[in-house]
Amino acid sequence: MLKYKKSMEGIIMKDNTIAYSYPFNTKILSDIFENQYSSKLLKVFKEFDMLDSMHKDMTVKEFFENAYKKLLNNYRNEYVFKNAIAQKILIGRHSVKTSLLLTEFRVESSKADIVIFNGTSHAYEIKTELDNIERLEKQIKDYKKAFEYVNIVSVESKINEIVNLIDDTVGIIILTKQYTFKTIRKAKSGLKFLDKEALFNILRKNEYLKIIQKYYKATPDVPNTKINFACKSLFKQLSIEDIHREVLKTLKDRNSHKNLTNKIKEFPNSLKIAVLEANLSIEKQNTFLELLNQNINAIFKSKDSYVSPIF
Incomplete structure (x- = not known):
């Protein structure tokens, strides 16, 4: 064997x-x-x-x-859960043409199983029957820094355990035995709680330089070793609404399902x-x-x- x-x-x-x-x-x-x-x-x-x-x-x-x-x-x-989200949420509710789905998306020290960007940002953390939830609190804390809506997708048997660990802004979705999604609790907007530095850290150098140029009509005239710090300082002076919108646009420009x-x-x-x-x-x-x-x-x-x- x-x-x-x-x-x-x-x-x-x-x-x-x-x-x-x-x-x-x-x-x-x-x-x-x-x-x-x-x-x-x-x-x-x-x-x-x-x-x-x-x-x-x-x-x-x-x-x-x-x-x-x-x-x-x-x-x-996990593959079944990811595929269900792609099939029933991205394709079924949204549009491949106007939305972007990414997997294993890193934010801080966590990786979101699936994120979907359309007019806003959604994170989906999967907990199958086989998973433990030891890191769930830390994962949710990280996701709330970068995504307006955060959801946990799990099974009926884990609901009580999950509810005891998370606050009521986090959505809870069950994948039923009939292979349908049942919303136990709808996610609430966490836009005002987004973290500017966490969003900045998602971006690549050319991407944050483009945003700084757009809002300030110039980029910092500093040595290359200090450009990240200087741009981050300017970036954090923007409103969270502007930052979120620019990050959404940037990620959708970076990745696209247009071929599909x-x-x-x-x-x-x-x-x-x-x-x-x-x-x-x-x-x-x-x-x-x-x-x-x-x-x-x-x-x-x-x-x-x-x-x-x-x-």
């Missing part, structure tokens, strides 16, 4: 359900997006005897959709977050869409016997 199987022995489900989480691993998906194949995924298939159990005509798309259904029913890991505007609905629901995170070029989108319709057995059984380590 492989080490990675032993390390997860306590949570391996019936019929090796946990094996179906591996195809959604970032490294494996990156391989597939880049090369239309992954030796790491072949390793998973061989270890869990998955290829022989697949229908002979199964396509790549059908495989991912079926794997995702197994996760929904038996092993709702016309294509996102063509990708299977199981892969919405993966495609958004990868931010594929139009050419790679088209290549991947073609791959999704190919026979998965033909792709993986035709490869040689060499497989690399899974991770």
Whole structure:
């Protein structure tokens, strides 16, 4: 038995359900997006005897959709929660054209699982059934410095534990057994509590220089070693409303889903977050869409016997 199987022995489900989480691993998906194949995924298939159990005509798309259904029913890991937010909130409520979704977004010493920027800023911290909430208070404190609306997305069984740790400005959303979102408490605006220095620290040098130039018609005439401090001092003199608006605009300029505007609905629901995170070029989108319709057995059984380590 492989080490990675032993390390997860306590949570391996019936019929090796946990094996179906591996195809959604970032490294494996990156391989597939880049090369239309992954030796790491072949390793998973061989270890869990998955290829022989697949229908002979199964396509790549059908495989991912079926794997995702197994996760929904038996092993709702972080990927499932992230994908649900992408599918039901970004695409379902907002717009890929006018909104931006980022994952693992660093603020202070924490990383928000998902942030969405549209007309304002939203942070989503995920706590699955498998997660502990030891760091939740610190995480929420950091997020409130940079995002107008902060939400926790979790499961019913953790609600009481979560409510006891956070104040009533933080939203609480449950991912139900029916794969719908249920709002337990709506997030309140925390615009006036945003931290100017935390927002400044999100920006790159060229970005904060552009903002300083816009508002002061010049940038500080100081040595390069002092430019950060000088710009930060000027930045903090701006109103929090102006700062928040400029940071939103800057981040949306830095990152964009414009390549996906016309294509996102063509990708299977199981892969919405993966495609958004990868931010594929139009050419790679088209290549991947073609791959999704190919026979998965033909792709993986035709490869040689060499497989690399899974991770």
